[in-house]
C-alpha cells in the first residue's frame with residue numbers, strides 16, 4: 228500500500244510502497260480516506276520522543292484518521308465492516324497517512340454523518356486535546372473566563388467553539404489577520420499578540436489554556452484570579468509559579484479515547500462544533516503539507532486527502 232514514511236530519525240517524509248499493517252484481534256482495518264498533520268509529527272520525526280515513544284522503521288506518519296472499516300479483529304464487538312469511523316490512534320501502533328491503518332477498537336468512534344472524511348480527519352487529535360485540557364483537566368464551568376492562546380491554530384479553533392458551547396467567556400490570542408476568523412468561532416475578546424500584551428489587557432481569569440509554553444505560559448499566571456488554573460500542552464511550571472500566584476498548574480499530553488471522541492462526534496452532529504480546515508493536500512503532496520505546517524501559520528487544520 229501507499230504510505231508516507233520516514234526511514235530514520237531526521238529524514239524527510241517519503242511516499243513508499245509498504246505491506247498493509249496486520250490486523251490485530253482488538254483492532255479494525257480501515258481503508259483511509261483522509262488523515263491530518265499535527266506539530267507532533269515533526270517532533271516524532273526529529274527523534275525527540277525516542278525514549279517515550281519508541282518506533283520501528285519505516286515508520287508511517289500520521290495521528291489522525293477518517294475512513295471505512297474493511298475488516299474487524301476477533302475481539303471487536305462495537306464496529307462492523309462498512310462503518311465510517313474516525314480516530315486518534317496510539318502513535319506506536321498505527322500510522323494514518325497511508326491507504327490502510329489498523330486501529331484499536333477503544334480508540335475509534337463513528338464519524339459524524341454530517342461531515343466529510345476530510346473534515347472528520349481534522350478533529351480527533353486537536354479535539355481530544357482541547358476537551359481534555361479545558362474539561363477533564365480544567366473543569367471549565369459556565370460563566371467562567373478563559374484565555375485560549377493561539378486561537379487560530381488546530382487546537383485553538385476547536386477550543387474556542389467548545390468553551391463557548393460550555394458557556395464560558397472566551398479571550399484568545401492570535402495575529403490581526405486572524406481576528407475575524409476567531410470572532411466568528413465565538414471569541415469575545417481578541418488580543419493581537421504582535422501589538423498587544425495579553426497580560427496587560429486581561430485580569431481575573433479562571434483558566435488559561437496554553438499551547439505556547441515559555442514566556443507566554445509564564446505570563447499567563449498574571450491574569451488569573453486566586454484559585455485559577457493554567458493548563459499547558461506545551462510547557463512545565465519549572466519555576467513554581469503556580470504556588471507563587473496561589474493558582475493551579477497542569478501540563479499534560481493528550482490521550483486517545485474512542486469514548487470521548489464519540490462525545491465530540493455528538494457535538495458535531497448537533498452543529499455545536501465545526502471543523503476548521505485551512506488547506507488540504509493529497510498524500511503525494513505530503514512534503515508540501517509538512518512544509519506548510521512548519522511555517523506555524525496554519526488557520527485551523529491541514530488535512531491529507533488519501534482516497
Ligand SMILES: NC(=O)c1ccc[n+]([C@@H]2O[C@H](COP(=O)([O-])OP(=O)(O)OC[C@H]3O[C@@H](n4cnc5c(N)ncnc54)[C@H](OP(=O)(O)O)[C@@H]3O)[C@@H](O)[C@H]2O)c1
Pocket residue numbers: 265266267352353356376377378379380381382383400401402403405420438439459460461479480481482520523524525526527
Ligand atoms: N501536549 C499535547 O498533548 C499537545 C497536543 C496537541 C498540540 N500540542 C502542541 O500545541 C501547540 C499548538 O498546536 P496546534 O496544532 O494548534 O498548532 P498549529 O495549528 O500549528 O498553530 C498555528 C497557529 O498558532 C498561532 N500562533 C503562533 N504563534 C503565536 C503566538 N505567539 N500567540 C498566539 N498565537 C500564535 C498562529 O497564528 P498566527 O499565524 O496569527 O501567528 C497559527 O494560527 C503545538 O506546539 C503542539 O505541539 C500539544
